Amino acid sequence: MMEIRYNPLTDEWVMVSSSRRARPVLPSENACPLCPGVLELEKNYDLATFENRFPALKMDAPEVVQENNLLKKMKSKGVCEVIMYTSEHNSALPRMSLNQIEKLILVWRDRTYEISKFNSVKYIFLFENRGKEVGATLSHPHGQLYAFPFVPKRIQAKLDSMKEHYSQYKKCVLCEIISEEIAKDERIIYQNDGFIAIVPFYARFPYEVHIYPKRHVTSILDMTNNEIKDFAKTLKAVTMKYDKLFAQEFPYMMCFFQKPFNVNENFEDFFHFHVEFYPPKRDKDKIKWMASVETGTWNFINPSLPKEVADRLKDAEVRLDD
Template identity: 40%
Template sequence: MTELRYNPLLRDWTMVASNRHKRPNLPKDNCPFCPGSGKVPDDYDVLTYDNDFPALSPNPPQPDDVATELYRVEPAYGKCEVILYSKEHTTTLPELPVAHIRKLVDLWTDRFRHLASNPRHKYVLIFENRGPEVGVTMPHPHGQIYAYPYVPQKLRVELESFAAHREETGRCLMCDINREEVAFGQRMLEETEHFYAYIPFFTDYPYGAFISSKRHVGSLLEFTDDERTDLARILKRVTSGMDALFDREFPYMMVLHQSPVNAQKPVDFHFHIEFYPPLQTATRLKYLASSETGAWAPCNPMAVEATAPQLREAIQKRKEANRHVDPLA
């Protein structure tokens, strides 16, 4: 059973997807994403794969007959796709050459364009869950895309903040955040021709990096050819540095924040990527406890002015090593 249930306390929707408990959990053989499985081509670079256990689908079943005037339900309309990073079962994002990651950026862009063309879709979220620490059930490196029939609450709050800041100052909120981080400097991680990477002043994760475009654009669709390649480059640098930080595969949630689609009026937004990595140390995790979950009151257990220099040093060290094998890195 899949459906959407409205939460009147938060004015947001909860996706109910009872089919997802059937997902395989870290299978050591019979990977459906590997060539030879019969599920994917025998050879591919990057690939779109319809999620076998979607929370949203183009032809959803009718919801259960439990709705009332207060408790609304809707069919779980939308689309859930898996984005396979490569045919190699153990090659993760930071291990891919920049030219290969550029193919991933192009696929993200193509899928964003395609999913945005459906007027019933209102937000297209591209993301990756990496590592069992954040609940990954399939070890083959991949990301996902959800096309929602509504704008999820966190993104809605961001959009409202952008609009309020524009009205109050006449400026873009993310452009101002970029300027603040560049001016302070201590939280900066990396800078390329078209992007900044930093751990922002306000993040609730010790190593919660942001990647933000320098140019004020709302989505992948607006990037030039050079910007797409540069996005691939800074993605490799930041994620490689994360792996180098504790000399282990670094778990994270990575989410691309972009303009909503099919909005009724023009929307002011600025493309950026947010990382939510749970590690405090090589072996210690940051958990979300009662205050954070129940009150949405974030608490960062470490000052980012202390953690950013550590990650910056790891990025620089790994960048120099990568350049010996990948000239675009």
């Protein structure tokens, strides 16, 4: 069974993918299927991407038959890809060289550009789940890409809210927030010419960090060569600070938010590309659970003050030398 079902109670789509997760045969119990030549990637590689073996979305998804107007569904037409950051099994974003992170950004750009050519793709979501606390089963450094045939609900909420601000003030809300944060300088944990990383005023998770490009760009494709370099530095700085502060491989969900593609609406002036990190921990050994309030109401209770968290992350000094 592979289809997307509509929830008329919340106006959201649910991806159903109940294909049996048959474990692929590995050469040995401890072999990493993402290492070169083991299972997923036959050749040696520097960086690579591949279509997920068990995708929730694929371009040749099975047809669906509408049962009635109430229980609506659509084809799971889309793309699920795994993005290999490096062939080095024991590496990770904070330990990768700036050069390698720059190359990773170029790979994210290439996949975004190539997949955006499919008219059925409306949203391209790049993300990384790091650590078993957020469900990552393979430690080899990798992220993923989901290309949806619709604009997901939370993304739509962001678009609506940013559009509303723009229509009222004729200014991009994130451009305004960036100016405000730079002027106040209370919650910035790292910045360079092109980017700032902050614990936002509206953080939902205790150690939530957002990365904003200082220039108004709408997708990862818009960045200049210098901005790509600055973005690499910012990603490295944030992830190094997490690890340094807690002296452990700090788990996180890293989500990229870019404009939708192939949707006939003008997002250019009100949508601003950004990255959000959601670490699932509220301290070194304590989990911040997505419990009833968070899951049931989409309302978060943050037990930490963003400014205090920002101070701690800012004080966790890191060196970005290659």
